[in-house]
Amino acid sequence: MATSTPLDRQNLGFAEAPEPITEPITKFGGQPVWLADPTWPLSASTGRPMRFIGQIRLPGEEVRLGYLFMTEDDPGAFVDGTYDPAGGENAFFAQPGEPADFYQVASIRRGPTFGLDHRAELTPHDPDAATDDDNDLLRSHLWGEPGWLQGEEWPDEPGTWRFVAQLDSADEPFDMNLGDAGVAYAFLDEKTGQGRFLWQCG
Numbered sequence: 001m002a003t004s005t006p007l008d009r010q011n012l013g014f015a016e017a018p019e020p021i022t023e024p025i026t027k028f029g030g031q032p033v034w035l036a037d038p039t040w041p042l043s044a045s046t047g048r049p050m051r052f053i054g055q056i057r058l059p060g061e062e063v064r065l066g067y068l069f070m071t072e073d074d075p076g077a078f079v080d081g082t083y084d085p086a087g088g089e090n091a092f093f094a095q096p097g098e099p100a101d102f103y104q105v106a107s108i109r110r111g112p113t114f115g116l117d118h119r120a121e122l123t124p125h126d127p128d129a130a131t132d133d134d135n136d137l138l139r140s141h142l143w144g145e146p147g148w149l150q151g152e153e154w155p156d157e158p159g160t161w162r163f164v165a166q167l168d169s170a171d172e173p174f175d176m177n178l179g180d181a182g183v184a185y186a187f188l189d190e191k192t193g194q195g196r197f198l199w200q201c202g
Contacts, residue, residue, distance in 0.1 A: 009144025028054030030117030044088025097193010115174030
């Protein structure tokens with residue numbers, strides 16, 4: 001497993017935006033701001049568009065965004081495997097870059113979303129200010145290192161993987177099914193733009 005040098009951790013908060021965000025910045029909810037042709041991921045089990053979670057401005061001088069998606073259960077139809085990084089029921093990829101090959105994509109510019117636009121509120125992490133080690137380890141953040149709820153699940157595939165984001169269901173900006181008190185993790189192969197997304201629950 002090859003990994004990139006970690007960037008400094010930024011704690012992640014969310015603030016609902018008064019209007020749709022159309023800039024290539026880190027945000028959650030609303031609609032993606034595509035940097036190239038739209039490549040909306042489709043659920044491997046239903047063939048329907050996954051729900052958009054958010055986009056993350058990636059480090060570097062070049063404007064590059066990572067996009068997060070996950071299949072949401074339809075009314076009366078449970079979809080299994082949204083926790084599986086290669087199960088075809090979630091997606092993380094960059095533009096410029098390419099999606100993984102275990103799900104299909106469609107040229108859809110707008111599609112289902114988990115909620116309204118929320119701006120990302122990033123603050124430098126101060127480990128000395130943490131009052132509860134477990135909560136601090138699991139809270140939502142970008143960069144740094146993942147705080148695993150269960151065992152480590154770094155991507156097994158060859159690549160230069162960078163940990164990008166961790167989303168704690170205790171402070172997510174809208175309701176996503178991450179199991180019982182779950183935490184989600186996103187990783188990116190910076191060379192190809194392919195990503196892996198998964199979640200663990202208690």
